[in-house]
Amino acid sequence: MNAFDVLGDPVRRRILELLSEGEQGSGAITSAVRAEFGISHSAVAQHLRVLRETGFATVRAEGTRRLYVVDSTPLNEVDVWLDRFRRFWSQRLDALETELARTRRKK
Amino acid sequence: MNAFDVLGDPVRRRILELLSEGEQGSGAITSAVRAEFGISHSAVAQHLRVLRETGFATVRAEGTRRLYVVDSTPLNEVDVWLDRFRRFWSQRLDALETELARTRRKK
DNA sequence: GACTTATATAAGTTCATCCTGACATAGTCG
DNA sequence: CGACTATGTCAGGATGAACTTATATAAGTC
Numbered sequence: 330m331n332a333f334d335v336l337g338d339p340v341r342r343r344i345l346e347l348l349s350e351g352e353q354g355s356g357a358i359t360s361a362v363r364a365e366f367g368i369s370h371s372a373v374a375q376h377l378r379v380l381r382e383t384g385f386a387t388v389r390a391e392g393t394r395r396l397y398v399v400d401s402t403p404l405n406e407v408d409v410w411l412d413r414f415r416r417f418w419s420q421r422l423d424a425l426e427t428e429l430a431r432t433r434r435k436k
Numbered sequence: 437m438n439a440f441d442v443l444g445d446p447v448r449r450r451i452l453e454l455l456s457e458g459e460q461g462s463g464a465i466t467s468a469v470r471a472e473f474g475i476s477h478s479a480v481a482q483h484l485r486v487l488r489e490t491g492f493a494t495v496r497a498e499g500t501r502r503l504y505v506v507d508s509t510p511l512n513e514v515d516v517w518l519d520r521f522r523r524f525w526s527q528r529l530d531a532l533e534t535e536l537a538r539t540r541r542k543k
Numbered sequence: 544g545a546c547t548t549a550t551a552t553a554a555g556t557t558c559a560t561c562c563t564g565a566c567a568t569a570g571t572c573g
Numbered sequence: 574c575g576a577c578t579a580t581g582t583c584a585g586g587a588t589g590a591a592c593t594t595a596t597a598t599a600a601g602t603c
Contacts, residue, residue: 369593417508
C-alpha cells in the first residue's frame with residue numbers, strides 16, 4: 330500500500346492529525362476516532378496497523394499501553410512528490426499579490 | 437471522491453506528472469500511460485474523467501483534440517493539509533545539518 | 544489464580560474502485 | 574456522404590479495502 334492510499338482514508342488522516350500534536354496512546358486515539366466516525370475499536374486498531382506497517386507511525390509499549398508517534402518519512406515523500414506542482418500555486422499566489430497590490434493602489 | 441483518493445491511484449499520479457510539464461493532449465497522455473501501465477484507452481479516459489471531476493485538471497477542445505492542463509487547487513489543498521507535519525521533517529533536516537556541520541569541522 | 548482492562552488479530556461480509564470490451568459522438572478527409 | 578481518427582461513456586465483472594463480530598494475548602488488580 331502506497332503513501333497516498335494510506336492518506337486516502339479519512340480515519341487515518343484524522344489519526345495522523347491527532348498524532349501531529351504529539352505522542353498519543355492507542356486508547357485516546359481509539360476513543361476520539363470512535364466518537365467522530367462511529368466505528369468499532371477493531372476498525373481503529375486496523376487503521377493503526379496500516380499506519381505502522383506503512384511507516385507513518387511507530388509505537389512503544391508502556392505496560393499494556395501502546396504509545397504512538399508520527400514518523401514523518403512517508404509524509405515527507407508525499408511532500409517531495411508535490412514539489413513539481415508547487416510552482417503552479419506560487420504563480421497563483423503571485424497573481425493574487427499583484428491583484429491585491431493593484432487594489433490597494435486604487436484606494 | 438476526496439483529493440487524497442484521487443492521488444492514491446498510480447495512473448492518475450502519472451498523468452498529473454505528465455501534466456506538470458505543461459498542457460498535454462488526451463492522445464499523448466493515453467499512449468504514454470498505456471505503454472507504461474498496459475491498460476486500455478478506456479481506462480485512461482476514465483482516469484482523465486476523475487481528474488476533471490475532482491478539479492485536478494481542466495480541458496479545452498481544439499478540433500477533435502482535447503487538451504488538458506493541471507489545476508493546482510486540489511493539490512494545494514493537499515499541501516495545506518501537510519503543513520501541520522512540516523515541522524517534523526524540518527526538525528530532521530536541522531538535525532542533519534547539525535550533523536553535517538559537525539562532520540565538516542572534524543576534517 | 545480469577546477478573547478486568549488495554550490492545551491486537553482473524554474470519555467473513557459488503558461495497559467501491561478499476562478494469563475490459565462494446566458502443567457513442569463528433570470532427571476530418573477523400 | 575462514407576471512412577477514419579480522436580475521444581469519451583456504459584455495463585458488467587474482478588479485486589481489494591474497510592467494516593463488524595468474535596477471539597486472542599498480555600498486563601494490572603483483587
